[in-house]
Amino acid sequence: MHPPRCPMHEMSVALEICRITEARVGRDSLPRVREVGVIVGRQSGLEPDNLLFCLDALLGRPPFAGARTELEVVAGDELSVSYLEVDDGDPPH
Amino acid sequence: MAIRRIEVRERVMERNDTIAGEVRLRLGEHGVPALNLVSSPGSGKTLLLERTLQDLGRELRMAVVTGDVQTQNDADRIARWTDDLVQAVVTGGACHLDALQVSNALEALDLDATDLLFIENVGNLVCPASWDLGEAAKVVLFSVTEGEDKPLKYPKMFREASYAVLTKVDLLPHVPFDLEQAVAYARAINPALTFFRVSSIDGTGLDAWYGFLRELHQSGGSMRWERPTGQGVGAAVDARAGYA
Numbered sequence: 001m002h003p004p005r006c007p008m009h010e011m012s013v014a015l016e017i018c019r020i021t022e023a024r025v026g027r028d029s030l031p032r033v034r035e036v037g038v039i040v041g042r043q044s045g046l047e048p049d050n051l052l053f054c055l056d057a058l059l060g061r062p063p064f065a066g067a068r069t070e071l072e073v074v075a076g077d078e079l080s081v082s083y084l085e086v087d088d089g090d091p092p093h
Numbered sequence: 094m095a096i097r098r099i100e101v102r103e104r105v106m107e108r109n110d111t112i113a114g115e116v117r118l119r120l121g122e123h124g125v126p127a128l129n130l131v132s133s134p135g136s137g138k139t140l141l142l143e144r145t146l147q148d149l150g151r152e153l154r155m156a157v158v159t160g161d162v163q164t165q166n167d168a169d170r171i172a173r174w175t176d177d178l179v180q181a182v183v184t185g186g187a188c189h190l191d192a193l194q195v196s197n198a199l200e201a202l203d204l205d206a207t208d209l210l211f212i213e214n215v216g217n218l219v220c221p222a223s224w225d226l227g228e229a230a231k232v233v234l235f236s237v238t239e240g241e242d243k244p245l246k247y248p249k250m251f252r253e254a255s256y257a258v259l260t261k262v263d264l265l266p267h268v269p270f271d272l273e274q275a276v277a278y279a280r281a282i283n284p285a286l287t288f289f290r291v292s293s294i295d296g297t298g299l300d301a302w303y304g305f306l307r308e309l310h311q312s313g314g315s316m317r318w319e320r321p322t323g324q325g326v327g328a329a330v331d332a333r334a335g336y337a
Contacts, residue, residue, distance in 0.1 A: 008188040009220040079105045088095035
């Protein structure tokens with residue numbers, strides 16, 4: 001078992017996932033993102049562990065304040081951002 | 094804390110595929126077929142393009158977009174053989190070309206004065222398979238020095254490709270390469286794959302390749318090069334030089 005790495009292919013996909021996330025946050029004026037749900041097909045040509053490693057590196061920095069990635073590995077070649085989990089903060093007292 | 098979940102359901106390739114669709118439309122409006130050449134590094138993409146421009150350059154106006162991680166050496170090599178524009182895309186580390194890079198490269202091309210567009214992708218049999226560039230077809234090259242089982246090792250690329258070019262066939266007497274086995278492996282992955290076998294050094298098989306390019310140009314990119322039916326690989330090779 002090799003330790004996870006961050007090859008260029010997974011990194012380019014991770015960057016696109018971050019772009020989609022940022023675009024959605026901007027479009028809908030979303031608050032802080034806690035979690036990004038990603039669906040990865042086993043035939044998508046990506047190594048899930050490596051993709052997770054790249055996403056953790058990118059989502060741990062601004063403009064993402066330590067968002068987590070939830071990776072769902074499925075059959076087929078799907079590759080999509082399924083959901084964002086956001087934190088609206090404490091309600092005003 | 095008030096946590097809520099927002100449904101996104103967006104394909105990661107969505108944006109690239111949208112731009113690729115725009116590129117395809119634009120090329121179609123100008124009747125310019127584009128071939129996306131993909132292979133591992135060193136399979137002979139650049140040399141095949143050099144030879145093609147040298148031999149067919151007076152007949153067809155061919156533009157080339159090259160992609161490399163670093164340097165524009167390939168573009169410089171190709172530009173020696175054509176007065177038409179050669180656009181170099183240096184990806185700066187990325188392992189593939191994407192549709193936006195091709196779209197930007199098209200800005201510099203006069204598509205009304207172009208008969209064929211070649212896109213020489215970054216040498217890599219993995220990543221370029223996932224990125225649609227708006228091409229009419231992917232052409233996968235693999236050389237006889239690489240091993241017959243390349244299609245089994247990189248099935249996605251061979252599934253995505255419409256054409257396969259076996260290169261460096263002048264080396265066949267010197268390397269233990271089973272041509273029929275290679276073709277069989279590739280067709281097991283993609284039965285519709287059409288093969289060319291060429292040597293850009295001694296010219297073997299280039300007539301068939303050039304015939305294909307002429308027909309592709311005449312069809313404006315809509316053609317499908319049909320291989321003869323009812324013939325085995327060996328027979329087809331004998332019947333049509335350079336064609337497996």
